[in-house]
Amino acid sequence: AQTIHQWPVAEIKAVGSPLSLGCTIKGKSSPNLYWYWQATGGTLQQLFYSITVGQVESVVQLNLSASRPKDDQFILSTEKLLLSHSGFYLCAWSLIQISNERLFFGHGTKLSVL
Amino acid sequence: QQKVQQSPESLIVPEGGMASLNCTFSDRNSQYFWWYRQHSGEGPKALMSIFSNGDKKEGRFTAHLNKASLYVSLHIKDSQPSDSALYFCAVSLDSNYQLIWGSGTKLIIKP
Numbered sequence: 001a002q003t004i005h006q007w008p009v010a011e012i013k014a015v016g017s018p019l020s021l022g023c024t025i026k027g028k029s030s031p032n033l034y035w036y037w038q039a040t041g042g043t044l045q046q047l048f049y050s051i052t053v054g055q056v057e058s059v060v061q062l063n064l065s066a067s068r069p070k071d072d073q074f075i076l077s078t079e080k081l082l083l084s085h086s087g088f089y090l091c092a093w094s095l096i097q098i099s100n101e102r103l104f105f106g107h108g109t110k111l112s113v114l
Numbered sequence: 115q116q117k118v119q120q121s122p123e124s125l126i127v128p129e130g131g132m133a134s135l136n137c138t139f140s141d142r143n144s145q146y147f148w149w150y151r152q153h154s155g156e157g158p159k160a161l162m163s164i165f166s167n168g169d170k171k172e173g174r175f176t177a178h179l180n181k182a183s184l185y186v187s188l189h190i191k192d193s194q195p196s197d198s199a200l201y202f203c204a205v206s207l208d209s210n211y212q213l214i215w216g217s218g219t220k221l222i223i224k225p
Contacts (some may be wrong), residue, residue: 032211041200044158044215051211059212090157100146100165100206103213105157 002027006091006106013081013113021109023074023091031093033074034103035066038088050074086113116141118205120216128224133190135219137203140184146206147179147186148213151199158202161188193223 003026013019025031035047046059048066056066063082067075074091088110092103117140127133137147146165150158164170164177164186176189186205190197203216 041218041220043217044202044204046212049211057211092157100163102148102160102163103150103158105159107155108157 004106036090124220
């Protein structure tokens with residue numbers, strides 16, 4: 001069975017500090033991977049997607065970057081956090097393009113920037 | 115730019131009742147429509163998809179799509195307390211790695 005693990009579960013960080021969030025998918029080779037941001041109780045905004053190792057496409061510019069160093073790993077990072085980065089970060093995977101295939105989400109990372 | 119809007123923002127339904135959630139989209143080229151639900155503190159989970167005009171039923175859930183009217187809906191029959199969650203409509207154009215999500219409907223089922 002496929003599992004998706006996100007770390008950390010929650011983070012409290014200061015404005016201006018760096019951030020690294022991670023996501024690992026087990027039991028599925030060469031998945032499509034996605035990062036989403038969600039304001040508390042709000043809609044989901046897709047940030048990045050990756051079809052293959054080393055290749056990441058940006059969907060919106062939010063002073064964040066993403067990398068896919070291994071087939072099963074997706075990293076979201078920034079060197080300098082802003083207050084507006086607070087929220088819920090969700091990693092997801094799909095078998096093929098998400099138009100006609102469901103997304104499977106992790107449990108998310110709650111980020112508070114103070 | 116595709117706009118996806120959901121109504122109502124929140125909905126209270128008695129246990130055993132019918133919940134009806136609505137979603138409108140702006141791009142007539144939209145091809146794929148999904149309903150997801152999210153329980154508090156978790157990631158969203160896909161409920162069902164609908165790609166053709168008409169109704170699609172899966173258990174207690176029925177989705178309805180009318181592309182000409184730019185409208186998709188979800189109906190939950192015999193609502194249970196465990197159906198209490200945030201429900202999202204998500205829309206995609208053909209051959210795309212992006213989904214555009216609605217703002218969500220908070221559904222509360224009252225025992």
